[in-house]
Amino acid sequence: MNGDMIKKELIEIDFDVKNQNEYFEKMAKKLNELGYVKDTFLEAILKREEKFPTALPLEPYIVAIPHVEPEHVKKPFIAASRLKNTIEWREMAANENVLNTRFVFMLGFLEYTDHVNLLQVLIENFQNEELMDKLIEAKDKEKFLELLRAIDYSVV
Numbered sequence: 334m335n336g337d338m339i340k341k342e343l344i345e346i347d348f349d350v351k352n353q354n355e356y357f358e359k360m361a362k363k364l365n366e367l368g369y370v371k372d373t374f375l376e377a378i379l380k381r382e383e384k385f386p387t388a389l390p391l392e393p394y395i396v397a398i399p400h401v402e403p404e405h406v407k408k409p410f411i412a413a414s415r416l417k418n419t420i421e422w423r424e425m426a427a428n429e430n431v432l433n434t435r436f437v438f439m440l441g442f443l444e445y446t447d448h449v450n451l452l453q454v455l456i457e458n459f460q461n462e463e464l465m466d467k468l469i470e471a472k473d474k475e476k477f478l479e480l481l482r483a484i485d486y487s488v489v
Contacts, residue, residue, distance in 0.1 A: 337482075338409050338410055338411045339410075339411045339413060339478060339481050339482060340410070341474050341475070341478050342367060343363075343364075343367075343369075343410055343411065343412040343413065344412075344413050344414070344474045344477050344478055345360075345412075345413070345414040345415070346415055346471065346473065346474055346477060347415060347416070347417040348414045348415065348416050348417060348437075349416075349417045349418075350416065350417075350420060351420070352420055352421065353382070353420060353421065353422055354379070356414070356416075356420065356437060357375060357378055357379055357382070357399075358375065360412055360414070360439060361374050361375035361378065362375075363412075364410070364412065364439075364441070368407055368408065369406065369407055369408055369410045369412075369441055370405060370406055370407060370441060371404075371405050371406070371407060373404075373405045374401060374405045374406070377401045377402060377405045378399060378401045378405075378439075381399070381400075381401050381402070382399050382423075385425075386422065386423030386424060386425055386428055387399045387400070387422070387425050388422035388423060388424050388425060388432040388434050389424070389425055389456060389459070390424060390430075390432055391456070391459050391460050392460065392462070393462050393465055393466070394435045394436055394459075394465050394469070395419070395422070395432045395433060395434045395435055395436070396434065396435070396436045396437070396438065396455075396459045397422045397434045397436070397437045397438070398437075398438050398439075398440060398452060398455060398456075399437065399439050399440070400439065400440040400441070400442065400448055401441070402445075403442050403443050403444060403445060405441075406441040406442060406443060408441070408443070409441055409442055409443055410439075410440070410441040411438055411439070411440055411441075411481075412437075412438070412439040412440075412441075413436075413437075413438050413477065413481060414436065414437045414438070414439075415435065415436055415468060415469070415471070415477065416434065416435055416436065416437065419433035419434055419435050420433070420434055421433060421434070422434040422437075435469075436459070436465075436468070438455060440452075451486070454484065454485070454486055455484075458484050464480065464484075467480050468480055468481075
């Protein structure tokens with residue numbers, strides 16, 4: 334598990350979606366067309382997110398890290414999106430809280446055990462104000478990808 338899971342084709346800069354469902358529909362379609370997920374992915378991610386919300390109240394920006402069971406994934410991925418406008422997303426540990434989310438990092442794994450360490454690395458880095466400000470300022474996918482690949486994934 335490393336930064337190589339982040340592909341330029343899976344990065345969205347100023348992704349224009351009005352809500353969480355639209356985000357999932359657009360990304361599931363793209364991931365399916367590119368061969369990363371199975372046809373069951375969209376329904377599975379919607380159900381999982383309803384049951385286990387994934388927005389994290391991090392500073393300086395709210396980040397959602399949705400993921401789904403491995404049986405819906407064909408090959409591992411990290412799909413990284415900086416949203417054009419914040420959208421409402423329910424908080425991970427407090428389902429009743431709705432957070433205005435600016436970043437979404439959707440994860441796909443082939444093994445159940447793969448996600449725990451990666452989540453820890455991502456959450457730690459998403460609290461780095463300097464990194465997050467650079468992700469906000471990134472003008473294109475190349476710079477966004479460069480910043481994400483510079484993260485130390487060695488503990489994963």
